[in-house]
Amino acid sequence: MIGWACLLLGVAVAVWGITGLRAWRRGIPAELSAAGYASPTEADAELDALQRTYPECCRIEEIGRSGEGRPIRVLRIGGESMRGRSGRAMLLVTGHIHGVEYVGAHVARAVARRLVEEYGRDQKVTDLLDRAEVVVAPLLNPDAAARIWQRGGWTSIRGARYNARAVDLNRNFPVVPMPSAKGGRAWNSARARPGSLFYAGPHPLSEPECSALAQLCWRERFRAAVNFHSFGCVVYMPQAPSGSAAQRALDVFDGPFQSHQQRRYRAVRERANAIRGQLDPFLLAAFGTASVTVEVSQPPWSLLRPGRFGNMFWVWNPLDPEHWAGNDVDATIQALLAQLDATDAQIISPTNPGLYEAPEARPA
Numbered sequence: 001m002i003g004w005a006c007l008l009l010g011v012a013v014a015v016w017g018i019t020g021l022r023a024w025r026r027g028i029p030a031e032l033s034a035a036g037y038a039s040p041t042e043a044d045a046e047l048d049a050l051q052r053t054y055p056e057c058c059r060i061e062e063i064g065r066s067g068e069g070r071p072i073r074v075l076r077i078g079g080e081s082m083r084g085r086s087g088r089a090m091l092l093v094t095g096h097i098h099g100v101e102y103v104g105a106h107v108a109r110a111v112a113r114r115l116v117e118e119y120g121r122d123q124k125v126t127d128l129l130d131r132a133e134v135v136v137a138p139l140l141n142p143d144a145a146a147r148i149w150q151r152g153g154w155t156s157i158r159g160a161r162y163n164a165r166a167v168d169l170n171r172n173f174p175v176v177p178m179p180s181a182k183g184g185r186a187w188n189s190a191r192a193r194p195g196s197l198f199y200a201g202p203h204p205l206s207e208p209e210c211s212a213l214a215q216l217c218w219r220e221r222f223r224a225a226v227n228f229h230s231f232g233c234v235v236y237m238p239q240a241p242s243g244s245a246a247q248r249a250l251d252v253f254d255g256p257f258q259s260h261q262q263r264r265y266r267a268v269r270e271r272a273n274a275i276r277g278q279l280d281p282f283l284l285a286a287f288g289t290a291s292v293t294v295e296v297s298q299p300p301w302s303l304l305r306p307g308r309f310g311n312m313f314w315v316w317n318p319l320d321p322e323h324w325a326g327n328d329v330d331a332t333i334q335a336l337l338a339q340l341d342a343t344d345a346q347i348i349s350p351t352n353p354g355l356y357e358a359p360e361a362r363p364a
């Protein structure tokens with residue numbers, strides 16, 4: 001009896017292994033494309049096409065270069081008001097700060113596409129772009145994205161997060177000083193030791209990708225920012241003083257945002273500074289930007305399929321990115337509009353304006 005069970009198990013493992021090997025030999029990048037993911041080159045071409053087709057309402061700007069010299073590009077989107085930008089609210093949407101999180105970039109580009117293509121057609125989109133300019137930065141970690149795509153998603157768990165210099169970019173932002181921080185560090189808090197999964201880098205903003213983003217945020221003083229990551233169906237938000245304008249803006253992500261989602265994401269308020277070096281608390285403290293992290297999609301079962309087990313791409317990305325864009329794009333646009341209403345489009349006062357020094361103010 002046991003012999004038969006072992007034999008059957010052996011055959012199952014062999015079939016699983018052989019199918020996996022064949023999938024691997026077919027070339028995994030082709031498999032990523034088949035699921036609907038764009039390669040970094042295709043994603044870039046998509047931005048170019050949007051600018052070419054809708055020059056009246058969007059344009060590409062290069063905000064800096066990655067460690068390996070790849071351009072970090074954003075799409076600035078703003079209806080009629082693109083011509084005279086003064087006095088309009090600025091909003092930010094980002095994705096792909098962790099190299100493997102392709103679904104975040106997918107959703108960020110879907111937001112950009114919806115805004116550009118529906119301006120003048122859809123009432124909500126038109127309202128939003130008449131009142132605000134939306135800057136979409138869909139690919140913040142282009143070096144890791146290129147490396148991971150080339151390898152078909154086969155990388156270590158650290159390689160899935162890092163930039164080219166082995167730094168976790170979402171731990172490389174200036175740490176907000178908190179005199180009365182309670183509760184200690186979280187398990188995923190920034191680490192000072194190189195090689196750690198959450199390595200913060202030699203000093204805050206040591207990484208060109210983070211420095212470029214910080215400069216953009218300093219220039220534009222965004223009212224709100226939505227940063228797409230994966231996975232878990234969660235919205236993480238930084239702590240803000242209760243009753244403050246920042247709190248009202250963040251509250252939009254604890255109810256109103258979810259009311260436009262089919263699969264509603266759980267809202268979680270992070271303990272102050274328990275993680276350290278993340279983008280959200282930095283943007284809120286330095287510039288008064290109500291910034292949230294949206295963890296797109298649920299844990300993928302696709303991993304159990306042959307050829308996928310142990311592949312980091314399929315740990316972090318769902319098989320159906322378009323489904324998740326459908327779940328999140330409209331909710332994001334509605335939430336950005338609701339945030340403008342919640343704060344009467346007023347700038348939220350930063351609590352630590354000295355946290356970021358503009359480059360020209362720094363001694364040479």
Ligand SMILES: [Zn+2]
Binds near residue numbers: 097098101229230
């Ligand atoms: Zn992430």
